Every structure is written in C-alpha cells, then in structure tokens.
Amino acid sequence: MSRLRRIETCGRLFFVTTNLSKRFSRFSPVEMDVCLITLEQARTKHKFELHAYVVMPDHVHILIGVFGSSVPGVMRDWKRATTLSILKERKSRGPMWQTRYFDFIPRRVRDFWQKMEYIHSNPVVQRLARTPDEWRWSSAGFYSGKRTPPIPVDEPHLPLDADAPLWPMHGKGRM
Numbered sequence: 480m481s482r483l484r485r486i487e488t489c490g491r492l493f494f495v496t497t498n499l500s501k502r503f504s505r506f507s508p509v510e511m512d513v514c515l516i517t518l519e520q521a522r523t524k525h526k527f528e529l530h531a532y533v534v535m536p537d538h539v540h541i542l543i544g545v546f547g548s549s550v551p552g553v554m555r556d557w558k559r560a561t562t563l564s565i566l567k568e569r570k571s572r573g574p575m576w577q578t579r580y581f582d583f584i585p586r587r588v589r590d591f592w593q594k595m596e597y598i599h600s601n602p603v604v605q606r607l608a609r610t611p612d613e614w615r616w617s618s619a620g621f622y623s624g625k626r627t628p629p630i631p632v633d634e635p636h637l638p639l640d641a642d643a644p645l646w647p648m649h650g651k652g653r654m
Contacts, residue, residue, distance in 0.1 A: 487584060488545075488549040488550050488551055490545070490546055490646070491544070491545065491584050491645070491646055492528075492530070492542065492543070492544045492584065492585050492591060492645055493542070493543050493544075493545060493550050493582050493583070493584060494540070494541075494542050494582065494583040494584075494585060494594040494598075495540070495541050495542075495543065495550065495554065495580055495581065495582045495583075496538060496539070496540050496580065496581045496582075497538065497539050497554065497558065497576055497577065497580040497581070498537065498538040498576070498577045498580075499537045499538065499575065499576060499577070500573075500574045500575055500576060500577055501577075502573065502574075503573075503574070503575050503576075505536035505537050506534070506535075506536050506537070506565075508615075509568075510565050510568075511534040511536070511615075511616045512616075512629070513561060513564050513565055513568075514534045514539060514561050514616070515532075515534060515616060515629050515630050516630075517557055517560040517561045517564065518532065518541070518557055518630065519630045520557075520560060521553055521556050521557040521560065522630075524556060525545070525547070525548035525552060525553045525556070526547050526548065527543045527544060527545045527546070527547075527548060527553055528543060528544030528545075528546075528633040529541065529542075529543055529618075529630070529631075529632055529633055530542040530543065530544065530591075530595065530618075530632055530633055530634075530635050531594075531595045531598045531599065531618045531622075531632065532598065532617065532618050532630075532632075533598045533599065533601050533602065533614065533616060533617040533618070533619070534616035534617075535601060535602065535605065535607070535616075536607075540597070540598045540601060541598075542591070542594055542595055542598060544633070550582060554580050558575075558576045558580075561575070561576075562574075562575040562576065585645055586644060586645060586646075587641065587642055587643065587644055587645060588637045588638055588639075588640060588641050588642070588643045588645060589641040589642065590645070591635065591637060591645060592641070595622075598617070598618075598619075599611040599612075599617060599618070599619035599622070601617075602614035602617065610623075611623070612625045612626050615629065616629065618630075618632045
C-alpha cells in the first residue's frame with residue numbers, strides 16, 4: 480500500500496481522526512479518560528490549540544491548530560502515550576491504534592464549523608447519547624454552555640464570514 484503524502488503538517492487548523500486497530504477491543508470509560516488525559520499532556524508538550532474533540536469507544540476526532548509543532552509529532556506522541564498506559568492496565572501487547580490517521584485541512588470558516596458539528600454529533604449518530612453535550616468525552620458541553628468539558632478547549636477566533644479563508648491562498652485558484 481502506498482503512503483499518502485501530507486500536504487501540510489503545521490501552520491494550519493486540522494481535523495484529525497484516528498481509529499483503534501481492528502484487533503483491539505473497544506475502550507472502556509476509564510480508557511476514554513486516559514485518552515483525554517494524554518491528549519492534554521500532548522497539548523502541553525506540543526503547544527497546539529485544541530478547539531474540539533470527542534473520544535468514542537473505537538476512534539477519536541480532534542480539531543486542532545498546530546503552529547509550532549507538527550501533526551505527525553502530536554499524533555505520534557499522543558498515540559504512544561495512550562498505548563503505553565492502556566496496554567499496561569490491560570496487561571496486553573500489540574498495536575492499539577491503526578498505523579495511520581486521517582487529516583483534513585479546513586480551508587474556509589464554514590469547513591471549520593462543519594467539522595466541529597461532525598465531531599460533536601458523533602455520539603448522537605452512534606446512539607451513545609441523546610444530545611452532543613451528554614457525552615462525557617467531548618468538548619460539546621463547552622459550546623452549548625451546559626457542561627464543563629473534561630479538558631478545556633481553546634475558543635476559536637474566526638471571521639464571521641463563512642466563506643472567509645482560514646489561511647492565505649495564493650494564485651488564480653482562490654476559492
């Protein structure tokens with residue numbers, strides 16, 4: 480299988496999804512807490528902006544701004560920390576996460592808000608919660624004002640125009 484080259488790895492906002500390995504059983508509630516604790520540790524180390532997140536029983540979505548580090552560095556360190564902690568508790572071995580992760584660079588303000596909505600609605604779509612802010616392992620409660628999230632988020636400061644670009648686009652191909 481060929482390896483996809485990433486267009487950018489820093490200096491942007493990124494929507495990232497990572498999945499558990501197919502052989503790894505779903506996270507328990509305590510393990511989902513570990514995912515959040517280690518995400519906050521990675522954020523401290525790499526100094527990225529964390530705008531939205533959800534930890535699901537078999538995958539994680541995050542919406543981050545990476546400006547001083549790189550997405551591969553963030554993901555490598557975070558996945559390694561969660562793996563070491565969870566496998567130690569399970570007294571298990573082997574790969575916990577799928578090798579790769581998926582990333583998307585929101586190009587316009589609209590893209591950012593759509594990805595945030597997707598993240599927060601994930602537990603509802605999967606029938607794990609009735610409303611996004613009911614899901615304990617999500618930043619949705621912050622945005623609804625109904626719950627303090629388990630780890631704080633960085634409020635996005637974006638233009639009001641949904642079509643505004645999120646980073647300079649050059650050349651004739653401006654959208």
